[in-house]
Structure formats: C-alpha cells, structure tokens
Amino acid sequence: KTQDAVTASPAVANGMVYVIYSWIKDETARERINADIKAFDAQTGALRWQQAKIGQTDGSPALWTHQGKNYLAMAAPGGLLCLNAETGAQVWKEKSVALEIGGHGGNSTPTVSGDTVLVQGRAAYRLTPEKAEVLWQVRDGRTDYGAAGIIDQNVAYYGNSYTAYQCIDMVTGQAKWTSERGAVQCLSPILADGKIFAQDSTAGGRGNILMLRTSAEKYEVLGLFNPSVISKKGCSELSYSISPAIAGGRLYL
Numbered sequence: 001k002t003q004d005a006v007t008a009s010p011a012v013a014n015g016m017v018y019v020i021y022s023w024i025k026d027e028t029a030r031e032r033i034n035a036d037i038k039a040f041d042a043q044t045g046a047l048r049w050q051q052a053k054i055g056q057t058d059g060s061p062a063l064w065t066h067q068g069k070n071y072l073a074m075a076a077p078g079g080l081l082c083l084n085a086e087t088g089a090q091v092w093k094e095k096s097v098a099l100e101i102g103g104h105g106g107n108s109t110p111t112v113s114g115d116t117v118l119v120q121g122r123a124a125y126r127l128t129p130e131k132a133e134v135l136w137q138v139r140d141g142r143t144d145y146g147a148a149g150i151i152d153q154n155v156a157y158y159g160n161s162y163t164a165y166q167c168i169d170m171v172t173g174q175a176k177w178t179s180e181r182g183a184v185q186c187l188s189p190i191l192a193d194g195k196i197f198a199q200d201s202t203a204g205g206r207g208n209i210l211m212l213r214t215s216a217e218k219y220e221v222l223g224l225f226n227p228s229v230i231s232k233k234g235c236s237e238l239s240y241s242i243s244p245a246i247a248g249g250r251l252y253l
Contacts, residue, residue: 008060008109014070015042016085018061020054037061037074039088049088054081059109059148064127066115073110073127075119080110080132094132096123109188113151116170121149121158124170136173147243148188150196155216157189157196165189165198167216177219181210188243195222197244197251209244209253227253 011018017040035057039048054076061072063085070085079095096119108120115127116135123137149158149168155176156168165179181200189198191214200208211223245252 007058011061011063011072012042013063014085016040016048017042018072018085020057020059020061020074022058037072037083037088039085051083051088051090058107062110062112062117064112064115064117066127066129069129071127071129073112073117075108075110080117080119080123080125082127082132091129092131094125094134096134096137109148111149111151111156116151118149118151118156118158118168118170121156121160121166121168124156124173135171138173150189150191152191152214157191157212157214159187159189159198165196165212165219167219169216176216179212179219181221190244190246192246197246199244200224209251 006019007022008020019038019040021036021038035054036050036052037054038050040046041048054074055078057074057076059075061074061083064071064073064082071091072083072085074081074083076093079093081093082091083089084091111118112127117125117127117132119125122139124135125132126135127133147159149156151170154170156170157165158168159165160178164181167176168174169176187199189196189212191197194214196210196212196214198210198212200210208224208226210221213220213222
C-alpha cells in the first residue's frame with residue numbers, strides 16, 4: 001500500500017504487475033509533479049524493482065515484446081519512454097514535438113502492434129531495442145487527454161477528446177474519416193468482432209453507446225443504444241474515464 005496516487009490501470013504480464021504512482025506535491029491542491037513505476041511479483045506482491053522520476057503521466061505502461069525480450073513503452077511528457085520490463089532500467093527516451101502540445105503528452109496509454117506504437121493519436125513510431133524511429137507526427141490539434149487508440153491492420157481508430165472519433169492512416173498519420181458524433185475524454189474505444197464500441201459525447205446523446213464498423217473507407221454507425229443509467233440529477237452515470245469491456249460475449253460498462 002502507498003500514500004501516492006494511482007491514476008492509471010496496472011499492466012499485468014509474465015508474472016509481474018506494473019503500477020504507476022503519481023507524486024503529490026500538496027495534499028490540499030493534489031498537484032502531481034512526477035511519477036514512479038513499480039513492478040511487483042504477481043503471486044507474492046513482493047517489490048521486484050522501482051523506476052523513479054519518469055515524469056508526470058496518467059497512462060498505463062504497454063508491453064512490447066521484441067525477439068523474446070520484454071519491454072514497457074510509456075507516454076511521458078514530451079515523448080516516448082522505453083524500459084526493460086525485467087529490471088526497470090531505461091532503454092531509451094524519444095522526444096516528440098507533437099506530444100508536447102497542450103502539456104498532455106503523458107496522459108495516454110500507448111497502443112502497440114508488433115513493432116509499431118501509436119501515442120495519443122499524434123505520433124507513430126517503429127520500435128527497436130536501440131531507439132524509436134518516428135514514422136510520423138502531426139500538429140493538427142488532436143488531443144485524447146488520456147484515451148488510447150486501436151490499431152487494426154493499416155489504420156488506427158482514435159477518440160479526439162470531446163471532438164470526434166477518427167480513422168487514421170498508420171502510414172501517413174492523416175485522418176481518413178471523422179465521425180459525426182463526439183468522442184469521450186479519457187475513454188478508449190474497444191474492438192470486437194470487426195466492430196468498434198465507444199461512448200457518445202454529442203450534446204443530447206451523452207451516455208449512448210455507439211457500435212461502429214471497422215472500415216477505412218467511411219464512418220458508419222451500425223447501432224446505438226442508451227443503457228439508461230441515469231442519476232437522480234437526470235445525468236448519465238456512465239463514467240467518462242472508464243472504458244467499456246467485453247467478456248463472455250457481454251458488454252460491460
């Protein structure tokens with residue numbers, strides 16, 4: 001147990017649990033100034049290693065495996081950080097101008113597919129044990145403020161905060177389409193059965209669950225429903241910070 005704040009979901013892999021803790025500067029203001037990542041044995045809870053001062057981040061570490069060796073890819077302020085998953089040692093850090101916009105470069109969980117990683121919808125890298133090669137980065141106002149994208153074949157699906165969902169070409173970084181309905185801050189869309197499930201933030205439609213077709217050609221809504229989770233104040237009680245999940249053929253909100 002720790003007194004430091006936990007603002008990201010743990011990552012569990014290969015018998016280890018990886019947890020990011022934010023440092024609190026002032027208990028009244030709850031101002032976060034830095035973060036540690038700690039690795040625990042999944043069976044015993046024993047601390048295996050700790051890496052300090054990785055920078056302010058709300059995103060979870062993402063597992064990247066290359067030639068049988070495990071690494072952690074993390075969004076840090078101003079760029080992408082890679083750690084050795086077994087020891088916690090820093091392997092490299094790649095700066096990115098695109099991730100400095102708005103000061104939220106450390107809020108997103110990277111999306112890894114093979115040796116390619118998408119960070120905050122703004123930048124894509126090709127990963128190697130020596131460095132991260134920038135494939136593209138954009139400065140067109142995209143910001144997810146914490147949501148992670150989905151990589152499916154040669155495109156990515158990404159929620160641009162309260163603006164819209166977008167399909168992004170993973171080769172060029174350009175948007176192939178933009179949705180008519182708003183995306184939700186901090187909430188990541190999920191992919192199942194060739195469909196994307198996401199929450200709607202459009203005025204008058206907040207709390208609706210969208211089902212979109214995975215298509216690089218056009219934006220297409222296959223279904224929409226409201227789970228009618230309404231508070232006494234008349235507002236949707238669906239969290240804007242917790243992503244939906246699918247298990248056993250059921251959708252959990």
